[in-house]
Amino acid sequence: MNTENQNRVTGRDGRDQFRNHHNHKGQPSTVVATAIVLIGVGAILLLNSMGFIPDNLRYIIISWPMLLIAIGTVGIFRRDHNFGTWIIFSIGVFFLIPRIWDIPDYTGTFWPLILIFL
DSSP, X not given: OOHHHHTEEEOTTSOEEEOOOXXXXXXXXXXXXXXXXXXXXXXHHHHHHTTOSOHHXXXXXXXXXXXXXXXXXXXXXXXXXXXXXXXXHHHHHHHHHHHHSOOOOOGGGHHHHXXXXX
């Protein structure tokens, strides 16, 4: 049997399609973004355990808003990203801003504003 015939598959619409033999679980940009985030997180945790990150910076870097930003960043780099990844990223930035700059904590108004805008 011809190799071309072995790779041919009939799609739902009846047209012949060819199988993709690449064994990637995600797009290359997603794999690269995920790898960069994981390496970054590992480096930050290593530096933290060695005592190289000051307390005021640790409060910003090792926090749940930064986790949301990392998850949103990986999602944004996906080819088929949706609006939800931007929402996750934006919520992380929203809650991280009071930790970075010395401004009054406005995060208590988050849920009332969400309910008003919905």
